[in-house]
Amino acid sequence: MNIYDTHAHLDHIEDLSPALERAVQTGVKGVVAVSISLKSCTRTLEIAKEYSNPIIYPALGMHPSDADRNDVAACIDLIKENVSRIIAVGEIGLDFWYKWVRKDKEKKDEQREVFQAFLNVARETNLPAIIHTRGTWREAFDRTKATGLTKALFHWYSGPVDVLKDILDAGYYVSTSPSVAYSPQSREAMSYAPIEQTLIETDSPVFYKNRDTDDEGFKAEPKDVLKTLSAYSKLKNVSEDKTLSILNNNAETFFNFQKFQS
Numbered sequence: 001m002n003i004y005d006t007h008a009h010l011d012h013i014e015d016l017s018p019a020l021e022r023a024v025q026t027g028v029k030g031v032v033a034v035s036i037s038l039k040s041c042t043r044t045l046e047i048a049k050e051y052s053n054p055i056i057y058p059a060l061g062m063h064p065s066d067a068d069r070n071d072v073a074a075c076i077d078l079i080k081e082n083v084s085r086i087i088a089v090g091e092i093g094l095d096f097w098y099k100w101v102r103k104d105k106e107k108k109d110e111q112r113e114v115f116q117a118f119l120n121v122a123r124e125t126n127l128p129a130i131i132h133t134r135g136t137w138r139e140a141f142d143r144t145k146a147t148g149l150t151k152a153l154f155h156w157y158s159g160p161v162d163v164l165k166d167i168l169d170a171g172y173y174v175s176t177s178p179s180v181a182y183s184p185q186s187r188e189a190m191s192y193a194p195i196e197q198t199l200i201e202t203d204s205p206v207f208y209k210n211r212d213t214d215d216e217g218f219k220a221e222p223k224d225v226l227k228t229l230s231a232y233s234k235l236k237n238v239s240e241d242k243t244l245s246i247l248n249n250n251a252e253t254f255f256n257f258q259k260f261q262s
């Protein structure tokens with residue numbers, strides 16, 4: 001089996017070496033390693049140098065929850081210096097999910113300023129953008145489109161279907177996580193989006209638990225992308241083999257892994 005985990009926080013996984021070994025044993029060929037801050041960007045680049053199996057594809061960016069305008073310039077320099085070694089700008093975005101953020105205009109404006117700076121860099125460098133958004137899906141989409149990006153991935157999309165429709169019409173992609181096994185929002189979005197514009201991921205080391213059952217949940221690592229595949233192919237009612245071959249093709253097209261390797 002050859003499978004990609006298109007979104008993992010490798011710099012947040014405690015015992016990374018054995019986790020990556022388990023990933024290889026499960027058939028994981030490559031992992032897109034996203035970053036959330038300046039420190040995380042530096043660490044992610046190191047991890048990509050340290051490991052070659054699975055192939056680590058680094059993405060550099062600043063997560064909206066870690067948005068810090070003082071670090072933006074240094075982070076963008078890092079992207080420009082490493083443009084041939086990175087696969088995407090990410091993860092970046094807007095997150096107005098929590099009430100305290102929604103009430104804090106200064107926080108929201110800082111997120112907007114940081115997000116826009118990274119969108120601009122994605123356009124300038126011609127790299128795809130990996131976007132996180134919750135509670136403000138419409139604005140995140142509008143900014144991406146208005147910046148003129150041709151390649152954007154709205155990761156772990158579980159927002160409203162009307163924004164999803166516009167994302168897909170713009171030729172952008174969405175991805176899903178192990179939550180597609182049980183989350184009504186994830187399932188609704190993934191039922192709507194065609195397999196051809198979808199990717200699968202783990203967002204490791206996120207902890208997944210279906211609160212409606214008494215299962216104990218699990219802390220994700222890249223090998224768990226198989227759980228995403230299994231739940232997703234059941235939802236789409238397409239065989240795992242067929243689903244995976246489409247998903248791999250999508251990942252290779254979206255990220256241009258080929259170019260990275262040469």
Ligand SMILES: [Zn+2]
Nearest residue numbers: 007034091203
């Ligand atoms: Zn993430």
